[in-house]
Amino acid sequence: MSQTYLFDIPPTPGVPVKGETAQYPVSRIFCVGRNYAAHAAEMGFEVDREAPFYFTKPATAITPTGSTIPYPPGTENCHFEMELVIAIGVPVFKADLAEAEKAVYGYATGIDLTRRDLQLAAREKGRPWDFGKAFENSAIIAEITRAGDYAELGPQKIWLKVGNETKQDATLVELIWKVPEIVSHLSGFYHLAPGDLIYTGTPAGVGPIKPGDVITGGIDGLAPLSLTIGPAE
Numbered sequence: 001m002s003q004t005y006l007f008d009i010p011p012t013p014g015v016p017v018k019g020e021t022a023q024y025p026v027s028r029i030f031c032v033g034r035n036y037a038a039h040a041a042e043m044g045f046e047v048d049r050e051a052p053f054y055f056t057k058p059a060t061a062i063t064p065t066g067s068t069i070p071y072p073p074g075t076e077n078c079h080f081e082m083e084l085v086i087a088i089g090v091p092v093f094k095a096d097l098a099e100a101e102k103a104v105y106g107y108a109t110g111i112d113l114t115r116r117d118l119q120l121a122a123r124e125k126g127r128p129w130d131f132g133k134a135f136e137n138s139a140i141i142a143e144i145t146r147a148g149d150y151a152e153l154g155p156q157k158i159w160l161k162v163g164n165e166t167k168q169d170a171t172l173v174e175l176i177w178k179v180p181e182i183v184s185h186l187s188g189f190y191h192l193a194p195g196d197l198i199y200t201g202t203p204a205g206v207g208p209i210k211p212g213d214v215i216t217g218g219i220d221g222l223a224p225l226s227l228t229i230g231p232a233e
């Protein structure tokens with residue numbers, strides 16, 4: 001007899017994959033903090049190479065490109081953060097750089113929406129970042145491109161516009177921690193597996209969103225992303 005549940009089983013969020021009808025199922029979302037020097041500087045930090053650090057979002061934060069979302073609750077300063085997203089495709093634990101590279105299923109463009117006021121208040125008090133980072137509709141993502149169908153990472157531009165105004169404009173070569181380094185490092189702390197996404201951090205130029213904004217973003221060679229901000233609920 002199969003297990004029964006008292007309530008409907010919550011759905012597993014899925015992300016479309018280029019050339020596939022089946023979707024990539026999302027289980028965990030890891031996010032790298034301060035992975036571009038210019039963004040770290042605008043947040044008041046000098047970046048060192050000591051070790052990357054992370055925060056997480058629930059899988060339920062996944063929101064597909066093209067969505068209109070309500071302005072998030074509990075904040076008066078919600079920011080966009082345009083990011084390269086890694087999708088893991090092979091189970092790895094304590095991976096070296098070569099194993100880490102092979103564990104990457106694909107890449108996507110994403111936005112790490114951040115309730116900056118709540119994040120900074122938490123940071124000042126030494127409290128967790130969850131309220132600032134892990135909330136509904138906070139992980140926007142576009143279609144995944146398989147790693148084998150993508151060029152070597154480096155010169156690709158990563159950008160974000162609010163309306164017609166360019167807010168973020170950088171290249172992936174500016175990533176402090178490169179993709180294999182991130183996957184290798186994180187796999188020392190977690191058994192990474194298919195379903196795990198890693199948002200790799202944002203370049204400089206982060207800023208606030210407001211109701212009525214149409215946000216577009218992209219990374220050369222990957223499916224672009226759009227997001228419309230509706231009124232608060």
Ligand code: MN
Pocket residue numbers: 031032033081083112199201202
């Ligand atoms: Mn971020």
